[in-house]
Amino acid sequence: MDTLRDIANHGCAAGCAHDHIYYTQTWEFLLKYEDDIEDYFFNMLGDEWMSELGFMDSTSVREYVNKLVWYYIESIANQIVEGNN
Numbered sequence: 001m002d003t004l005r006d007i008a009n010h011g012c013a014a015g016c017a018h019d020h021i022y023y024t025q026t027w028e029f030l031l032k033y034e035d036d037i038e039d040y041f042f043n044m045l046g047d048e049w050m051s052e053l054g055f056m057d058s059t060s061v062r063e064y065v066n067k068l069v070w071y072y073i074e075s076i077a078n079q080i081v082e083g084n085n
Contacts, residue, residue, distance in 0.1 A: 001084070007077035012070035023062045026069040037072050 006016035020026050030037065041049040050056075053071065058064035 001081075004077045004080050007074055008081040011074055017070070017073050020069060020073060023066055026066045027062070029069050029073075030065050033072075037068065040072060040075070 003016065003018070006014075010016050012020060015021055020029055038049075041053065045052040053068070055064050055067045055071075058067060
């Protein structure tokens with residue numbers, strides 16, 4: 001729970017998500033949970049979820065995937081932390 005609070009408060013970019021720091025880690029996470037991630041953002045934002053997230057400024061696929069995974073993890077962490085308050 002402490003790690004989830006850190007992620008919710010500081011974000012993945014701060015290194016709080018210890019297993020999701022490097023591109024290889026976020027890529028593996030995406031491959032494992034791709035359907036869940038797509039469903040989550042589709043349910044939240046609708047058909048245009050990819051453009052709605054605003055990651056189109058990414059300069060590479062790796063950067064886009066990294067931002068997507070981090071935002072997903074941060075969103076889930078926030079939901080769990082808020083649900084436990």
